[in-house]
Amino acid sequence: MTEIFFNILLALHILGGTIGLVCGILIFILRKGTRAHAILGKMFIPGMLLAGITSLIMAILHPNSFLFMVGVFTVYLVGTGARTISSKNPIANQPLDRLLQLGMVCSGLSLGYLGTVGILNGNNFGIVYLVFASIGLLMVMQDFKNSKGQQLDKKAYLRKHLQRLGGGFIASSTAFLVVNLRELPDWFPVWALWLLPTLLISPLISFHSKKYKPTP
Incomplete structure (x- = not known):
């Protein structure tokens, strides 16, 4: 029974990730702020949240x-990006925001610990x-800084929305590459494959973010 449930979760995970990947690609290609952009965004967010939440449950079962x-x-990246655009406010100090931040802090510290231990033991995947x-x-530090109540420029929420959902797209792209590229040349390290979407997509996110320069 547990395996059947796990397989259902896996199917939902793949479905959500696929929706997120396809919609994310189209969002980057098409013009921002259009009706098509809004429709794709409304598909991208639930797709990525579905992929993230199912991965949490699967990681507990197995x-x-x-x-x-x-x-x-x-979940943190997509959740904060979605909340930012829905409220048109970059300040994240509500209970749900704090829960997302707490989860990210715990996971970030754990990832940092595992990475440090791995590198010290000669594992470059760290x-x-x-x-x-x-x-x-x-x-998370950006969230804490923005929640102090200082006046932010009128386009801050757009930059945050773009950066957070862009990060979610990087996660989807990374999963796609890792799952589908199983056989790599001997000279190409596995850890580099995991970081390839980050290296390629981050400059695009930065480029689009500059279009929303701070305004008083």
Whole structure:
């Protein structure tokens, strides 16, 4: 019975991840702020949340600490990005926001610990843990900074929305590559494959974020 439930979760996970990946690609390609962009965003967010939440449950049924922490990472990024655009406010100090931040802090510290131990033991895959931990913890620090009540510019919520959902798209792209590219050349390390979407997509996120320059 447990295996049947796990397989159902896996199917939902793949469905959500596929929706997130396809919609994310189209969102990056198409013009921002259009009706098509809004429709795709409304599909991308639940798709990615479905992928993230199912990964959390699967990681509990078949204990996998890394899968669980990546699930928290995905839910945090997409959840905060969705809440930002729905409220048009970058300040995140509500109970749900604090819960998402707490989950990310715990996962970030755990990823940082595992990454450090891995590197000290000669496992270069620890670099992946450290990169993901750094990104997540930096964004939580941004949330705490924005919740202090200082005046923010009128486009801050757009930049945050773009950066958080862009991070969710990186998570979806990473999962797609890792699952489908099983045979790699001997000279190409596995940890580099995990970081490839981050290296390729992050500059695009930065480029689009600059379009929403701070305004008083």
